[in-house]
Amino acid sequence: MIGGPRHLRLPGLRARVTLAFGLVAGAIAVVVAVSVWFLVTGLVTDRRERVTLAQATDNAERVDSALSAVALTPDDLVRSLGNATGSISLVWYERAWHSGDPTVGGEDLPTAVRNGMLRGDVVQRQARLDGTLRLVVGVPLPSVDGAYAEIFPLDDMERTFRTLSTTLVAVGVVAPGLGLLLGMWASRRALRPLREVTAAAGAVAAGDLSVRLAMTDDPDLAPIAASFNRTTAALQHRVQSDLRFASNVSHELRTPVTTLLNTVQHLRHRRAQLDVSGREALDLLADEVERFERLVDDLLEISRTEGGDGHLVLVDTNAAELTRRCLPEEVQHLIEVDPAASALVVRVDRRRLERTLANLVQNAERHGGRLVRVAVRAEPGPLVRIAVEDDGPGVPAALRTQVFERFARGDGQRETTEGVGLGLALAAQHIRLHRGRIWVEDRQGGGARFVVELPARSAP
Amino acid sequence: MLIEDDAHVRGALRLALADEGWLVDEAGDGERGLALLERPGDYDVILLDLRLPGMDGFEVCRRIRRTSDVPVVIVTALQDSHDVVAGLEAGADDYISKPLSAKVLLARLRALLRRAAARDGSSTRPIVHDGLQIDPDAAVVLRDGRPVSLTRTELRLLVELARAAGGVLSREQLLERVWGYDYFGDSRLVDVHIRRLRAKVEVEPASPRHVITVRGMGYRFGS
Numbered sequence: 055m056i057g058g059p060r061h062l063r064l065p066g067l068r069a070r071v072t073l074a075f076g077l078v079a080g081a082i083a084v085v086v087a088v089s090v091w092f093l094v095t096g097l098v099t100d101r102r103e104r105v106t107l108a109q110a111t112d113n114a115e116r117v118d119s120a121l122s123a124v125a126l127t128p129d130d131l132v133r134s135l136g137n138a139t140g141s142i143s144l145v146w147y148e149r150a151w152h153s154g155d156p157t158v159g160g161e162d163l164p165t166a167v168r169n170g171m172l173r174g175d176v177v178q179r180q181a182r183l184d185g186t187l188r189l190v191v192g193v194p195l196p197s198v199d200g201a202y203a204e205i206f207p208l209d210d211m212e213r214t215f216r217t218l219s220t221t222l223v224a225v226g227v228v229a230p231g232l233g234l235l236l237g238m239w240a241s242r243r244a245l246r247p248l249r250e251v252t253a254a255a256g257a258v259a260a261g262d263l264s265v266r267l268a269m270t271d272d273p274d275l276a277p278i279a280a281s282f283n284r285t286t287a288a289l290q291h292r293v294q295s296d297l298r299f300a301s302n303v304s305h306e307l308r309t310p311v312t313t314l315l316n317t318v319q320h321l322r323h324r325r326a327q328l329d330v331s332g333r334e335a336l337d338l339l340a341d342e343v344e345r346f347e348r349l350v351d352d353l354l355e356i357s358r359t360e361g362g363d364g365h366l367v368l369v370d371t372n373a374a375e376l377t378r379r380c381l382p383e384e385v386q387h388l389i390e391v392d393p394a395a396s397a398l399v400v401r402v403d404r405r406r407l408e409r410t411l412a413n414l415v416q417n418a419e420r421h422g423g424r425l426v427r428v429a430v431r432a433e434p435g436p437l438v439r440i441a442v443e444d445d446g447p448g449v450p451a452a453l454r455t456q457v458f459e460r461f462a463r464g465d466g467q468r469e470t471t472e473g474v475g476l477g478l479a480l481a482a483q484h485i486r487l488h489r490g491r492i493w494v495e496d497r498q499g500g501g502a503r504f505v506v507e508l509p510a511r512s513a514p
Numbered sequence: 515m516l517i518e519d520d521a522h523v524r525g526a527l528r529l530a531l532a533d534e535g536w537l538v539d540e541a542g543d544g545e546r547g548l549a550l551l552e553r554p555g556d557y558d559v560i561l562l563d564l565r566l567p568g569m570d571g572f573e574v575c576r577r578i579r580r581t582s583d584v585p586v587v588i589v590t591a592l593q594d595s596h597d598v599v600a601g602l603e604a605g606a607d608d609y610i611s612k613p614l615s616a617k618v619l620l621a622r623l624r625a626l627l628r629r630a631a632a633r634d635g636s637s638t639r640p641i642v643h644d645g646l647q648i649d650p651d652a653a654v655v656l657r658d659g660r661p662v663s664l665t666r667t668e669l670r671l672l673v674e675l676a677r678a679a680g681g682v683l684s685r686e687q688l689l690e691r692v693w694g695y696d697y698f699g700d701s702r703l704v705d706v707h708i709r710r711l712r713a714k715v716e717v718e719p720a721s722p723r724h725v726i727t728v729r730g731m732g733y734r735f736g737s
Contacts, residue, residue: 305591309520311613316526319616323533347613367701369686 071241072234079233080226087222095215102189106206107178109139110191114202117145121198128152140207146172147200158183163203167192171201180208187212247275251282263290297357304354311350314343352476355409356460359483366403366487373400373438373508374430380408381415385425394432398510406484407508410492413477414442414504422446422502438510445501449494457494458482481506515539517547517574518563518589527561530616536623543567544574551582559623562606563589564597572604579605583665585626589614602706607667608693609703625694641676643736646715646724648676657715667692668711671704675725675735684732708733 065073113135120131128147132154135143143154144163151160160168162183170177171192178191187208194201250267257265263286267279318340325333374391381389400407411428418425422444429441449457460479485492490508497503516538518524528538539557541547544566551557560578564571575586588601588609598609610622640649647656650673655662664672674691675683683691689699692707708727712719726734 308591308612309523312615313520313522313526315613315615316523316530320526320529320533350613369701 068241068245072237075237076230076234080230083226083229087226091219091222094218098211102211103178106189106191110193110204113143113204114193114195117202118195118197121147142205144203145200147198158205164190167203171203251278254282258286263293300353300357304350307350311347315347318343349476352480356476356480356483368401369404370399370401371404372396373398373440376404376407377411377428377430377440380411381428385415388425389428392431395430395438397513398432398436398438399513400438400508400510402488402508410481410484410506411440413481417477418442418444436510438508440506442504443497443501448496448500448502454494515541515547515550515557516561517541517544519543519566527616534620544569547574548577551578557584559585559587559626561587561589564601572600575601575604575606585666587622599702599706602703605665607665644723648672662714664714668707671707672711675733678735680734680736682728682731682734
């Protein structure tokens with residue numbers, strides 16, 4: 055890993071969109087709730103104050119005129135005032151408080167109200183008496199040198215406000231939640247095309263260059279889809295023309311190879327007539343022509359298969375029998391067959407599998423010192439595993455994927471005159487076409503073990 | 515006879531085949547090959563390259579078939595290509611892909627000749643089935659009394675099926691018995707030859723009465 059300052063990782067696009075939706079919804083909810091609160095409480099309070107003030111003023115006038123007429127004692131007067139709103143009336147008259155409710159006296163009035171009204175002002179105040187909110191109105195009665203106070207209950211209003219606040223808080227809590235859900239849904243919808251692009255790009259990376267994105271009318275997406283499709287089409291064209299070139303080259307080479315093969319064969323018939331150095335030259339030539347033929351063959355096959363002509367001629371085959379048949383006489387005694395494997399059939403293109411096994415055996419003989427065993431085994435699945443083992447230097451762990459790539463070689467110490475590595479690449483390609491697996495591992499006791507694994511089923 | 519446009523390939527094959535005791539007549543194009551065929555004398559086999567200047571290999575093959583039942587082996591560059599099927603449809607008996615060495619070629623030619631010898635050597639009674647008369651010894655096939663012209667390979671295929679007396683022969687068995695492939699034969703050889711055979715011996719090739727397909731198994735003769 056490369057060191058350096060660690061940056062705070064930004065959350066993903068979807069998380070950000072979701073969060074933004076949540077925050078916006080929350081902010082809107084708070085603003086609306088606060089506005090509604092102030093508007094509603096302001097209006098209701100204002101209205102209540104005006105109504106109570108009007109009622110108190112009205113009552114004060116009646117008290118004033120009644121006291122002037124001295125028709126009633128102040129206490130009777132106070133009791134006679136209507137209290138439909140649940141209000142309590144108090145009168146300050148001749149230096150004494152007269153109350154409509156025996157539990158409430160003048161000393162219970164808020165100081166500000168008491169002082170104000172006695173000073174000659176009309177005063178209105180909210181105050182808490184006995185734990186409940188009330189509205190207290192004080193009106194001076196200058197003509198009789200007294201004052202009138204009325205205490206209105208506000209608990210109904212308080213209850214209403216409490217309900218309102220609960221509702222608003224609930225809205226404030228729920229709205230961001232809904233915003234988050236909406237954001238999640240919207241971002242998922244909006245990013246669905248991106249997921250398709252990701253899947254398509256993944257397919258391209260895995261080697262399928264024929265993927266295209268569906269064309270869309272969406273003006274935001276169409277350019278992306280179009281440029282993606284253009285890019286993959288260009289890539290596909292490029293790869294195909296490379297393959298075609300390789301195919302054409304090897305194709306063209308087949309005719310001269312035919313000439314070489316047969317001329318060498320003709321010369322071999324006359325080997326006895328040559329002197330020692332002539333024979334040596336002929337042997338070198340024969341070996342090289344044979345290798346050249348194999349290379350041309352492999353190259354053609356690899357380009358053909360990759361070029362899409364990977365047509366498989368599938369036949370049900372006994373893996374053990376196939377292995378025996380496609381290996382030369384001199385290695386037959388190295389083949390070991392697990393009896394369980396004989397009871398399985400694999401569905402394969404025999405020519406390709408034969409080629410694969412022949413390549414593995416040649417590889418073992420050329421790079422791996424000596425072929426020591428070819429084991430055919432059954433595995434649960436059912437699967438058939440064919441392992442080709444040699445006692446050579448083995449394949450280092452770091453190179454185990456690389457050896458199946460084209461023109462890869464083993465480590466640098468190996469014989470460089472032998473084996474340009476198309477054989478293993480071709481083997482890997484063939485096995486891939488069969489939906490099987492191929493890999494290399496260490497053989498117990500030293501050497502390499504190339505394993506081909508194929509899906510199988512029980513013989514009918 | 516070897517019909518091949520590349521002089522080097524022709525020369526090399528002639529030399530290698532001559533080492534094995536074969537006499538090779540060379541033709542650089544189809545016209546010359548057809549002219550050679552008209553001269554007196556019989557060829558054991560014709561090796562025919564499909565890519566030829568002027569008249570292509572398919573046309574040459576069709577023209578050879580008009581007058582001769584000599585085995586034709588086509589030489590193709592691609593084993594998987596449509597050329598193989600098209601060449602077989604044109605009447606070829608077998609194919610071999612480039613680069614071909616005389617060694618491999620000789621093995622194929624020996625197989626062709628071996629089955630010719632087997633046909634001559636074994637004696638079989640004529641087989642009659644539903645208007646079809648097969649006389650393996652005389653190499654004569656009659657449909658409703660009229661002779662049908664079959665190539666040697668087609669006749670061999672028909673006789674093998676008829677001899678199995680209603681038993682099913684798999685494609686692999688047919689490849690082995692008719693073409694001499696021990697294991698790695700191409701089943702397209704069988705399928706194309708069956709098609710050609712039906713076109714000749716069946717009254718209605720689309721609903722065959724003599725050469726019957728057994729799905730997933732192979733072919734059999736008779737109802």
